[in-house]
Amino acid sequence: MKRQISLIISLVIMSGYAAAQSSFIFQNKEIKAGTKEHFSIPIVNGQDSTFIPISVFNGVEDGETLGITAGVHGYEYAPIMGAQKLIHSINPQKLKGVVILVQVAGVESFLGRSPYISPVDGRNLNRTFPGEENGTTTERVANFISEHIISRADYFLDMHSGDAPEDLMKYGAYYSNSDMPEISAKGKEMALSLGFDHVVVFNTDGKDYMKADMPSLYCTAEAFKRGIPSIDIECGRLGIMEQDAVDKVTGSVLNLLDYLGFLPLDAKRVEVESPILISNRIYSASNFDGIFYPAKKAGDYVIKGMKLGHVTDYFGVILQTIYAEEDGLLLMIISTPPVNKGEDVTVIAKVD
Structure with a gap:
């Protein structure tokens, strides 16, 4: 009888150890x-150097790993400040x-107040993945994130907002x-759990960046290409540090952690009863440099043929008028004066 009791106690203790989280090793340091x-x-x-600030949280129970990046574009402040929270x-x-939380992936862009690109090498980090170990500074940043964070993740989230010229609607995306139905379905569930009214579907069928011999370019695409359920947050506009956008980013990540079973919320998870799915987007570009x-x-409902804006030269002569090509929601519109030839100035979301 005593032997049976001892065996039961041993099994209980062993099961407790099995559930407990072991130490996590990151960059040769035990957490x-x-x-x-x-x-x-x-x-x-060589001549240039930068750094990547990263926070690693190791829980008290065994579980999976979520990788999160903020500041891939260093002028997109709402996600960066959300990560600070x-x-x-x-x-x-x-x-x-x-x-594993990358606080600011593009530190030089952040410190240099540089939209889109790093002032160090003129590269757009979100067009550089998976990067190069011995490449430019931006390529090395992308390589580190690819090989030391994305490679260790079971789920992945990249957080963005509207960059300096972009008036942008808030949305989640997956x-x-x-060819990856289960991973795609899990990504959809994750995106819905964020609690946004609108969810954009990034359909990668037929995209060159999904080919094995082609670069993935985008941070989240690199994760998805590796078979990891991958989602984006787009929350904030015009590079403005608006507190409601910061709070929404933070709340959405906590929603995701609760949904995935990583961290229970103190309150009920925010859920949108009937989120609007967007699977088709129509882009309109400027044909000229100018104003x-x-x-x-952003967020206006537009109908086909409606005027969205116009481009002038530097003497006020109208060179081009942009009209809505379809009915839909205006997902993004450039809202600062400078415009470059070939640059997208509007994005219309076709609502499913």
Whole structure:
């Protein structure tokens, strides 16, 4: 009888150890269960150098790993400041699994207040994945994220907002491919869990960046191409640090963590009863360098033939008028004066 009791006690203890989270090793440093650590990862390229600030949260229970990037575009402030809030919102003492959070992927773009590109090498980080270990500074940043964060993730989230000239609607998004139905379906569930009214489907069927011998270009595409359910947040506009957008980013990530079983929310998860799915987007570009005058704002419902704006030369002569090519929601419109030939000035979302 005593032997049976001892066996039962041993099994209970062993099961407790099995459920407990082990230490997590990141960049040769041990992160103990129930703790978080901050890292400044140096990226050195001969004459140039930068770093990537990363926070790693290791929970108290075994679980999966979520990778998150903010600041891939360093002028997109709402996600960056949302990530700062997450330092305090993600409690590793209540966490199951691991969260690896890149606080600012493009530090030089952030410090240089540079939209889209890094002032160090003129590269757009979100057109550079999977990067190069021995490439330019931006290529090395992309390579580190690809090989040391995305490669370790079971789920992946990249957080963006409208860059300096972009008036943008708030939305969640997920990557989808007909050859990856289960991964796509999981991504859709994750995107819906964020709690946005609108969810964009990034359909990758037939896209060159999905080919094995082609670069993935986009941060989230690199994760999806590796077979990881992958989603985006787009929340914020015009590079403005608006508090409601920052709070929405933070709340959406906490929603996701609750949905995935990483971290229970203190309150009920925000759920949208009938989110609007968007699978088709229509882009209109400027045919000239010059000055753009928007006639609408992001979120407006437009009908085919409606004027959206016009482009002038530097003497006020109208060179081009932009009209809505379809009915739909104005997902994005350039709302600052400069415009370049070939640059997209409007994006209309066709509502499913």
